[in-house]
């Protein structure tokens with residue numbers, strides 16, 4: 001794993017590699033990492049210090065956000081759903097997006113329904129830091145979780161896309177990894193199908209390969225919420 005780049009621009013991407021501009025604790029970047037690993041795509045990771053972005057980063061990601069990817073012929077692709085779809089279509093191996101148009105639309109609708117969850121996470125993290133009451137935020141979060149429970153019950157399958165892991169599972173997973181640090185496990189007890197999905201996902205090889213231990217996450221959140229410039233490097237050698 002590389003340390004965060006602060007000032008040096010990177011040269012061209014070597015032939016046969018994808019370069020991912022990332023931040024280790026970013027749930028959107030984790031989507032890209034999951035897809036890269038699941039499809040066995042050769043890649044390198046450049047971690048960006050989002051509290052101190054180098055100027056050149058805006059050439060690699062016009063909105064200044066991670067993830068973005070760069071190909072060896074200089075193409076830049078950004079926004080996590082677009083990055084993941086590109087990787088799935090441009091590379092061989094297991095297809096993660098269903099070919100059936102309705103199944104594909106269903107996955108996108110589910111993602112849309114769950115999309116507002118990251119800001120709730122951040123609000124919970126900040127409320128916890130300030131010792132504020134998180135009950136209202138947790139109930140907002142629970143409403144999102146119930147939608148997922150309904151989707152799994154309707155589908156009656158182990159994963160959101162059917163019998164095996166597909167793109168929607170990798171798009172949703174990063175929001176579930178830091179669950180315990182926000183004290184949200186009790187909510188998952190009330191959505192048993194989501195809980196069973198969560199436990200299954202923990203066994204997925206790409207999830208295992210990109211997993212960040214809760215205590216590392218917790219320390220990152222503490223440092224990040226204190227505006228510590230080194231937060232994104234927490235845990236690196």
Ligand SMILES: N[C@@H](CCC(=O)N[C@@H](CS)C(=O)NCC(=O)O)C(=O)O
Nearest residue numbers: 026027028050065066067079080081
């Ligand atoms: N819609 C974007 C969101 C990406 C995003 O918000 N990334 C955050 C890190 S988790 C970021 O780069 N933040 C930098 C900033 O806001 O300046 C996606 O899905 O890729």
